[in-house]
Amino acid sequence: MAGTLAPSRTGRVVLMVLAFAFLALFIVAPLVAVFVEALSKGIATYGAALVEPDALSAIKLTLLVAAISVPLNVLFGLAASWAITKFDFPAKNLLITLIDLPFSVSPVVAGLIYVLLFGAQGWLGPWLEAHNVQIIFAVPGIVLATTFITFPFVARELIPLMEEQGRDDEEAAISLGASGWQAFRKVTLPNVRWALLYGVLLCNARAMGEFGAVSVVSGHIRGKTNTMPLHVEILYNEYNFAAAFAVASLLALLALATLALKSILEWRYGVHGKGHP
Amino acid sequence: MSLKLANIAKRFGAFTALHDINLRARPGEFLALLGPSGSGKTTLLRIIAGLEFPERGTVYYEGEDITQLSVAERRIGFVFQQYALFKHMTVAENVGFGLSVRPRRERPPRREIKARAQELLDLVQLGDLGRRLPAQLSGGQRQRVALARALAVDPKLLLLDEPFGALDAKVRKELRHWLREFHDRVGLTSIFVTHDQEEALEVADRVVVMSNGAIEQIGTPAEVYDNPVNAFVFDFVGESNCVPVVAADGRATFRGTPVAVDTAGLRGAGDLYFRPHAARIGSEGEAGLPATVALVRPREGRARVEAEIAGLADVIELDVAPDTAPAVGATVTIVPTRARLFPAREPDEAAA
Numbered sequence: 001m002a003g004t005l006a007p008s009r010t011g012r013v014v015l016m017v018l019a020f021a022f023l024a025l026f027i028v029a030p031l032v033a034v035f036v037e038a039l040s041k042g043i044a045t046y047g048a049a050l051v052e053p054d055a056l057s058a059i060k061l062t063l064l065v066a067a068i069s070v071p072l073n074v075l076f077g078l079a080a081s082w083a084i085t086k087f088d089f090p091a092k093n094l095l096i097t098l099i100d101l102p103f104s105v106s107p108v109v110a111g112l113i114y115v116l117l118f119g120a121q122g123w124l125g126p127w128l129e130a131h132n133v134q135i136i137f138a139v140p141g142i143v144l145a146t147t148f149i150t151f152p153f154v155a156r157e158l159i160p161l162m163e164e165q166g167r168d169d170e171e172a173a174i175s176l177g178a179s180g181w182q183a184f185r186k187v188t189l190p191n192v193r194w195a196l197l198y199g200v201l202l203c204n205a206r207a208m209g210e211f212g213a214v215s216v217v218s219g220h221i222r223g224k225t226n227t228m229p230l231h232v233e234i235l236y237n238e239y240n241f242a243a244a245f246a247v248a249s250l251l252a253l254l255a256l257a258t259l260a261l262k263s264i265l266e267w268r269y270g271v272h273g274k275g276h277p
Numbered sequence: 278m279s280l281k282l283a284n285i286a287k288r289f290g291a292f293t294a295l296h297d298i299n300l301r302a303r304p305g306e307f308l309a310l311l312g313p314s315g316s317g318k319t320t321l322l323r324i325i326a327g328l329e330f331p332e333r334g335t336v337y338y339e340g341e342d343i344t345q346l347s348v349a350e351r352r353i354g355f356v357f358q359q360y361a362l363f364k365h366m367t368v369a370e371n372v373g374f375g376l377s378v379r380p381r382r383e384r385p386p387r388r389e390i391k392a393r394a395q396e397l398l399d400l401v402q403l404g405d406l407g408r409r410l411p412a413q414l415s416g417g418q419r420q421r422v423a424l425a426r427a428l429a430v431d432p433k434l435l436l437l438d439e440p441f442g443a444l445d446a447k448v449r450k451e452l453r454h455w456l457r458e459f460h461d462r463v464g465l466t467s468i469f470v471t472h473d474q475e476e477a478l479e480v481a482d483r484v485v486v487m488s489n490g491a492i493e494q495i496g497t498p499a500e501v502y503d504n505p506v507n508a509f510v511f512d513f514v515g516e517s518n519c520v521p522v523v524a525a526d527g528r529a530t531f532r533g534t535p536v537a538v539d540t541a542g543l544r545g546a547g548d549l550y551f552r553p554h555a556a557r558i559g560s561e562g563e564a565g566l567p568a569t570v571a572l573v574r575p576r577e578g579r580a581r582v583e584a585e586i587a588g589l590a591d592v593i594e595l596d597v598a599p600d601t602a603p604a605v606g607a608t609v610t611i612v613p614t615r616a617r618l619f620p621a622r623e624p625d626e627a628a629a
Contacts, residue, residue: 168357168358168359168361169361169363171328171348171355171357171361172355172357172361172362172363172426173363173374173378174347174348174349175326175328175348175349175353175354175355175427176349176374176375176378176426176427176429176430177349177375177378177379177430178349178374178378179378182378186363186374186378187363190363190364190365191364191365
């Protein structure tokens, strides 16, 4: 059975120790450090850092941005995957490539695109200014940048699954008299619900954690246009380590919660087969 | 219910899937579309259903042009090859789906939908399984649920895409008989697609043999089996042997030896086709195909003899009574008793 490629017992142990040591060094240690640093000046300082007005405003803004961009990308992701996998049309491959664009573009460049478009010196800047609409260095810009960055998560999760499921179920529904909307709601959506949830989770984690693109368009106005990751950076640059790590610990908790939920979902997927309970 | 297809043509990009299909299904008939993969049979079925639309040609239903109607408007029952049961719904919900998606005004009350689903499940002999999920059923049971679901909308025409394709051999055979009987009982016009000639011959009233997007022959199972119109049909519809011969003056000869066959006026190179049961081992000195016995295998009630003819790539298969089977290695003369002669196929065509 065990061919020459199978490592010996000692080999296996060494590999496992290496893998765990690597994980401990690069993943677990920083995570622990975040919480240790956050609590280094006691629980009271930790609590104070979180309820301080600028921190609260950053938390609120982060939640607001996620609350707008995640539903948008759920809608977009569903629509795009539905179109791509259930219909044939020209330029389909172009659409698939475009969906991947945010993955291949540096977040900083993504942010700059919006500055170029909507900034004071940008193409649409003068017009926006004339109509008293502020996008850059304001909440709309942050929402736009975040939506752009998190744009592929839901679609990328759904497309392979829907591709694999084929069109038979929808065709069956239609042949039984269902309208397109009924087929979508009663057949397609239940078929992909776990993958959708998984995509939403990843999308949300990224939306709350995005730094680069948001940093370019935000303008870092304290209490106004700072999201949590930006707030962490500001606190850190001011040598306010305990407070910086306190806010960072919230983001770390979000990551852990996402990871836990993701594992539960994967377990459900794995146990019950792809895409259905 | 009568269905008529007139000059149906369909292309996918540069590939011509169907050219000029003309076909008529009689009321109550069970029709099989038989052909190898790529012959266009599934495309044709999907065009009849309204899941695909032809480039040219007309689909008539009871004399009415329905070419542009959608699948929903056609009121057609379609059973998919992989059944396409909705995995998250119970069996009863699957069967009732067609009724539950009707516009509110036409939708029967929930109780009635349930009753109708139960009625249909009873009809396909799955009355007790309404609460199960599709994943908890066997392949044959799923097939029957798919059938019941398709019948829930009172279709006038039932279409089945490779209805037995996903089942194992034993279940397939059982379901075949069951489906035939079921068809007669409900009295629908049904059309099914298959690549399995045995299935088509056993189940259908008439068989439509297709290849390369065209119909080769339409006929009863006996007609297509006993009187194939060309070499393709002969070869596809049953087991066959093919030997190259030369025809001249109403006689066909294989390397100078005459073989008994109606040449039907053919002259020049031809292919002699005969089925394994339509040939015998000739007696001493009789004219026939000289061959060497390579293998003798027992078969229900007969013996299958495989014999080689020097210079021919394909072995000749014939069925003989077990007690008259020759020994392996023996030199024999094979005398076709019922053969057909067709013009020789082009080498590349024969290879395809």
